[in-house]
């Protein structure tokens with residue numbers, strides 16, 4: 001087990017495409033870090049550079065206190081779980097898991113002990129003598145994890161390990177991975193494009209976009225205090241609403257002027273923060289869960305507004321109302337008991353304590 | 367008859383007639399029947415071009431020289447006691463096994479090199495390396511014969527140029543054996559190369575990545591991933607080539623004509639000599655059939671292994 005440091009990591013593919021543009025990241029021992037971001041943002045490339053499968057164009061990678069830039073994958077003491085598992089089709093499950101230990105010349109008894117232990121943790125004892133072809137997707141996934149666990153490496157690397165599974169199995173295996181990490185405590189770097197996976201698994205989430213890191217932090221911090229518009233929109237589901245608005249002074253306070261004329265009062269403890277933007281156009285960000293029906297809103301700093309939903313989606317535990325505004329699509333989360341219908345004006349409450357303002361010029365949250 | 371069923375059953379005679387014709391229709395419509403009818407042309411072709419000649423050859427090999435009497439396995443008995451034929455068995459096996467192993471090794475080596483050439487150059491190299499396989503072997507062997515010629519040998523010219531004495535390529539038994547093998551390998555290796563190249567391409571890169579992370583060196587990757595993944599192709603090509611090489615005729619015939627002193631004679635060329643040149647057709651048939659049982663057994667086991675692996679892996 002070990003800590004991992006990335007220092008100014010750059011990856012440039014032939015033809016000058018920069019997939020990763022100078023990433024700095026410190027990962028502590030035992031930590032579970034998730035790299036998340038949209039497709040093509042350079043997550044896999046970063047992970048593969050840590051694994052040694054991709055040459056590093058610039059910067060330094062340090063695993064357990066030693067720079068590994070020129071160390072081949074076999075000497076980095078890492079284990080990786082691939083998206084399509086990459087099990088060896090000609091080997092039984094047992095041989096698949098034992099392969100790495102066999103190459104490292106472990107004694108037979110030790111190999112058996114470790115394979116059986118991993119099989120017990122992953123509940124695949126009865127599959128040990130099958131070939132991968134005779135396994136289901138979820139079972140293959142477990143074997144791939146078993147192959148990583150038996151090695152007891154310094155670092156686990158996962159590249160979208162769950163994206164080939166169906167929705168239900170994905171949730172189940174997600175819990176499984178978390179359980180395994182709580183048991184073996186190996187430093188883990190996990191790549192996914194699914195922000196729910198990122199939020200549920202990570203000690204810290206690294207949000208990437210276009211080859212750079214947008215923000216690093218624990219899931220709750222990313223959720224409550226996104227630093228950029230990209231992170232604000234990427235983390236959370238349904239995504240945060242972004243509404244063009246204007247900041248205006250009203251006496252000692254400030255209000256937000258929405259496109260259709262509604263004014264929302266800014267809580268007084270934020271006035272100082274937003275004062276420089278008075279009179280300017282900004283983007284108002286609010287999560288659907290903070291834009292609710294007007295029942296049970298006895299919190300401070302709630303602003304009321306009435307909007308007309310276009311579509312109502314009952315989800316069971318809640319109802320989503322989709323509203324079209326000038327220049328924005330807005331989603332609100334309602335109590336399922338609230339009566340709402342498309343085309344009928346709906347009174348809503350915005351929890352302004354959880355509002356965000358974004359400077360359009362920089363894309364940063366103010 | 368129960369009252370309720372009598373109402374449903376029409377008059378007896380037409381019912382029987384209809385039952386018969388519908389049974390015919392059902393028979394014709396059965397999948398197995400259709401399958402049989404559709405494969406019938408192929409069965410006839412194979413029967414006419416393979417089974418019949420093979421059966422006839424077996425029958426021939428059990429006749430006397432004039433083909434007037436059935437003498438059982440006597441031809442085989444006589445052959446086994448014949449010293450020349452004993453050396454033919456030995457030479458055929460030496461030739462076929464060495465040549466096939468060399469073809470497989472050279473083919474694999476070429477395929478492995480080609481596999482690591484970038485895509486555009488690969489096409490060109492592949493085309494060039496296939497040339498020996500495309501030229502009719504009788505012609506290319508003639509070229510080799512000329513290069514091996516005692517007085518004009520271009521190969522010897524090169525060897526002399528770097529200061530070594532001439533090699534009696536076709537005049538001395540061991541050199542003649544080696545020459546025959548060289549030409550056969552030169553001609554047959556491209557086939558292995560193209561098969562192995564396809565097999566190499568079908569191994570997913572990710573397996574090598576997984577193996578590299580698991581701690582495999584390049585050699586270990588080759589031994590534990592590449593070769594096992596290619597095992598089916600390797601066994602099929604080796605089997606196929608073994609059969610073809612055992613039956614090889616043209617190279618020996620053109621290059622050495624069996625000489626010196628019948629020491630490079632293989633089954634096919636010897637069968638031609640005995641059967642056609644010396645006019646003992648039944649004994650020639652016996653010569654050419656000699657390896658058949660052994661090859662059939664080898665083929666059975668190889669194909670069974672291939673089948674088993676296919677079921678387990680693919």
Ligand SMILES: Nc1ncnc2c1ncn2[C@@H]1O[C@H](COP(=O)(O)OP(=O)(O)OP(=O)(O)O)[C@@H](O)[C@H]1O
Nearest residue numbers: 013014017019038039040041042043044045046193
């Ligand atoms: N071999 C390559 N040559 C050139 N460009 C590449 C190569 N591999 C990846 N790229 C580019 O690098 C960028 C990052 O790719 P990467 O695979 O890291 O994305 P990702 O974040 O893993 O996306 P996904 O979620 O789709 O897997 C992409 O724009 C991709 O087109």
Ligand SMILES: [Mg+2]
Nearest residue numbers: 043044045160
């Ligand atoms: Mg990826």
